[in-house]
Amino acid sequence: MTTVQNKFLGDKDFVETLIPQRFPFVMVDKLYSYSETELVSGFTIQVDAIFFKKDCLVEAGLIEHMAQSVALHTGYQFYLKSEQAPTGYIGSIKDIEIKKLPRLDEEIRTTVSILQEFGGITLVNVVTTLNDVEIAKGQMKTVLAK
Structure with a gap:
């Protein structure tokens, strides 16, 4: 696993260039480390996040952050x-x-672990933590458009 160059580590603008979502739908703002099989991202919960309600990020927001x-x-x-x-x-x-x-x-961190990748289809385990305590986990399958 390689740590992302320090100049990009907390650069929200750089991170936003790497995903298709745009404000207010962005649910990642940090890229901590990357390898071909794993990534660690971060997101600090802000009041202007689209899934922020009643002082917290709701379930849909947490799942969107994972995705x-x-x-x-x-x-x-x-x-x-x-x-x-x-x-x-x-x-x-x-x-x-x-x-x-x-x-x-609060800042959440998410570890994406690639389990399998074939033909533009990727299966991953995703674990999200808050202060090093697991708060969410699951599996996702993504498909790249051709």
Whole structure:
């Protein structure tokens, strides 16, 4: 696993170039580390996030953060090859377990682990933590548009 160059580490603007979503739908703002098989992303909960309600990020926002972390892996992979990343879609979400919802100004970190990749279809495990405590996990399958 390689740590992303420090100049990009907390650069929200750079991270946003790697995913197709735009404000107010962006649910990732940091890229901590990357390898071909794993990525660690971050997101600080802000009041202007589209899924922020009643002082916390709701379940749909947490799942969207997880999905955008997967998209960030693909986006950074294509960035390293100096290529435009294709659009991707969630093919399925499986075994999602949410234990806690993050509150305003808290930072969540998500680890995406690639389990299998073939023909533009990727199966991943996704684990989200808050202060090093697991708050959500699950599996996602994504499909790249041709």
